[in-house]
Amino acid sequence: MTENRPLSPHLSIHKRIPTAVFSIFHRFTGFALSIGSIFIVLWIAILALGPNYFFIYKTISSFLIFKIILFIWTIGIFFHLFNGIRYFFWSFGIGMKLKTVHNSSYLVILLTFLSTIIVWVAV
Amino acid sequence: MKGYSSKWIRQRSTSVVLVPLTFWFVYNCIIFSKLNYSDLVLFFSSYLNSSLFLLMMISMLVHAKLGCETIITDYVSKKKLKTIFILIINIIFFLAIFVSLISIVMIINQNK
Numbered sequence: 001m002t003e004n005r006p007l008s009p010h011l012s013i014h015k016r017i018p019t020a021v022f023s024i025f026h027r028f029t030g031f032a033l034s035i036g037s038i039f040i041v042l043w044i045a046i047l048a049l050g051p052n053y054f055f056i057y058k059t060i061s062s063f064l065i066f067k068i069i070l071f072i073w074t075i076g077i078f079f080h081l082f083n084g085i086r087y088f089f090w091s092f093g094i095g096m097k098l099k100t101v102h103n104s105s106y107l108v109i110l111l112t113f114l115s116t117i118i119v120w121v122a123v
Numbered sequence: 124m125k126g127y128s129s130k131w132i133r134q135r136s137t138s139v140v141l142v143p144l145t146f147w148f149v150y151n152c153i154i155f156s157k158l159n160y161s162d163l164v165l166f167f168s169s170y171l172n173s174s175l176f177l178l179m180m181i182s183m184l185v186h187a188k189l190g191c192e193t194i195i196t197d198y199v200s201k202k203k204l205k206t207i208f209i210l211i212i213n214i215i216f217f218l219a220i221f222v223s224l225i226s227i228v229m230i231i232n233q234n235k
């Protein structure tokens with residue numbers, strides 16, 4: 001019975017609308033950053049345990065993959081932050097004209113990449 | 124519903140707190156990359172830095188908890204499974220707040 005029910009259109013056949021892509025990516029980065037926040041807790045806990053435990057962090061941070069993850073993390077932080085500011089204004093009905101929505105999405109991309117580059121040039 | 128509007132407000136109020144604190148933390152992370160252990164401990168021994176860090180961690184973990192709960196309510200349809208997932212999320216994030224609090228207290232005491 002349940003198998004014969006009509007199916008809703010599959011997501012993959014829809015044209016990818018920028019606002020939808022931004023929304024999905026906002027969720028995705030939000031979830032990834034939540035996992036990241038747990039790693040910040042582990043980092044501060046290692047720091048609190050004393051110098052004998054700090055070598056764990058020193059060892060992990062010496063790998064190249066650590067730097068790559070940190071770089072992707074930076075992009076995620078800035079995307080979620082700038083896009084979040086956009087959504088915050090939307091919550092109050094500000095900037096919801098279609099043209100503003102598109103322009104602010106370009107601004108989010110621009111600010112995300114500029115901030116990420118600034119951080120990694122400074123490091 | 125009352126519960127959902129309170130969540131909506133908490134999600135947004137924590138995000139407002141997080142905007143300046145994220146810039147502050149990312150800026151300090153650039154400095155952290157050049158510091159050794161004792162310098163890092165010295166950084167968190169300052170009451171200003173440790174309070175800002177704790178404020179950031181608590182807002183961040185509450186914000187993350189609310190966000191993860193929303194994802195679960197949206198994608199998990201089985202009621203029992205939903206309750207279990209939300210319970211796990213709550214335990215993880217409250218434990219995380221507790222650990223960061225204890226850690227900061229330990230770091231401040233270490234330098235005394």
